[in-house]
Amino acid sequence: MTMPDLNETTFLRACRGEPTDYTPVWLYRQAGRYMPEYHALKGNTPSLDFFKTPHMAAQATCDAQRILGVDAAILFADLLPILEPMGLRLDYLPGIGPKIDNPVRTSDDIDSVSVLPAREQMPYIAEAITLINQELPEDVPLIGFTGAPFTLASYAIEGQGSKNYVHAKRMMHADSSAWHTLLEKITDCVIDYGRFQIESGVAALQLFDSWIGTLSLTDYREFVFPHTKRAFTELSHAGGGEVPLIHFGTGNPALLPLMAEAGGDVLGVDWRTNLMAVWEQTGVNAVQGNLDPIILCSSVSAIESATRQILSDVDGKPGHIFNLGHGIVPETPVDHVRRLVELVHECTDRR
Numbered sequence: 001m002t003m004p005d006l007n008e009t010t011f012l013r014a015c016r017g018e019p020t021d022y023t024p025v026w027l028y029r030q031a032g033r034y035m036p037e038y039h040a041l042k043g044n045t046p047s048l049d050f051f052k053t054p055h056m057a058a059q060a061t062c063d064a065q066r067i068l069g070v071d072a073a074i075l076f077a078d079l080l081p082i083l084e085p086m087g088l089r090l091d092y093l094p095g096i097g098p099k100i101d102n103p104v105r106t107s108d109d110i111d112s113v114s115v116l117p118a119r120e121q122m123p124y125i126a127e128a129i130t131l132i133n134q135e136l137p138e139d140v141p142l143i144g145f146t147g148a149p150f151t152l153a154s155y156a157i158e159g160q161g162s163k164n165y166v167h168a169k170r171m172m173h174a175d176s177s178a179w180h181t182l183l184e185k186i187t188d189c190v191i192d193y194g195r196f197q198i199e200s201g202v203a204a205l206q207l208f209d210s211w212i213g214t215l216s217l218t219d220y221r222e223f224v225f226p227h228t229k230r231a232f233t234e235l236s237h238a239g240g241g242e243v244p245l246i247h248f249g250t251g252n253p254a255l256l257p258l259m260a261e262a263g264g265d266v267l268g269v270d271w272r273t274n275l276m277a278v279w280e281q282t283g284v285n286a287v288q289g290n291l292d293p294i295i296l297c298s299s300v301s302a303i304e305s306a307t308r309q310i311l312s313d314v315d316g317k318p319g320h321i322f323n324l325g326h327g328i329v330p331e332t333p334v335d336h337v338r339r340l341v342e343l344v345h346e347c348t349d350r351r
Contacts, residue, residue, distance in 0.1 A: 019318045068337055180227075
């Protein structure tokens with residue numbers, strides 16, 4: 001029996017901007033709190049332990065792919081555990097979320113940030129990737145991911161979620177030298193961690209810049225662009241240069257042309273802008289998105305209408321990967337998510 005070639009799967013062909021028999025679909029947070037199976041698996045396990053237990057992470061990843069029938073799985077993990085080997089004390093507090101009790105605020109704090117090999121510090125990631133690849137259908141690629149330098153730096157500085165990013169922006173503008181020193185270190189870790197995942201067996205890698213929308217164009221170009229570009233440039237050579245890179249940020253559509261310039265084979269687009277307008281403006285080979293995730297909490301008819309509109313706008317252009325504009329929220333009915341996946345496949349079947 002001939003083993004399927006993952007590089008010829010619908011998802012990876014779309015990442016390269018090639019024609020496909022149908023539009024592939026996967027979803028941010030497709031394994032998450034909206035699924036009963038997730039809660040049954042997690043039980044009372046603390047979140048950080050959940051992320052670090054390979055067989056649990058593997059089951060969460062594979063359960064979501066199986067239940068939804070999506071065209072790619074994404075490693076069940078979180079953006080922030082990469083900060084632990086750097087010397088930051090991370091925990092996930094009920095009702096609060098991630099919390100760092102020694103945030104990076106001074107030059108001495110930055111000097112204390114370590115850059116250590118992910119292979120040595122985060123072996124559970126490789127173990128989870130191995131288990132997932134053993135369990136996934138042979139024609140389903142696994143996506144790995146890491147936080148992008150700006151988002152990780154902001155979390156490290158703020159210490160938790162933020163509305164105004166006062167501490168991060170203060171360092172950026174009041175002590176740009178310290179800012180760039182910290183970003184250099186974090187970018188080194190992002191590159192190493194991304195390479196580690198690729199070497200461990202992921203078929204694509206996404207960089208999430210979840211907080212990037214707080215920035216102006218000027219600030220992005222001066223304080224973030226060089227670091228993000230370096231990350232994408234270095235990672236583009238990993239895996240023999242054959243592993244697609246996805247660049248995703250939210251909150252400020254005006255940044256998308258600069259993000260496209262910074263790097264990535266696929267540009268993720270949130271729901272705040274027209275997908276085709278971004279595609280035409282940036283000229284990227286492939287785009288990913290961009291249904292508003294809250295629509296999944298409404299009616300099936302609303303989901304179908306909004307989905308059909310995006311697909312009609314794209315009109316079968318090669319290089320479209322259907323996704324949400326951000327992650328599935330806990331209030332989402334699982335049946336609505338299943339219907340979305342079915343609908344994308346039904347509406348775009350070109351066989």
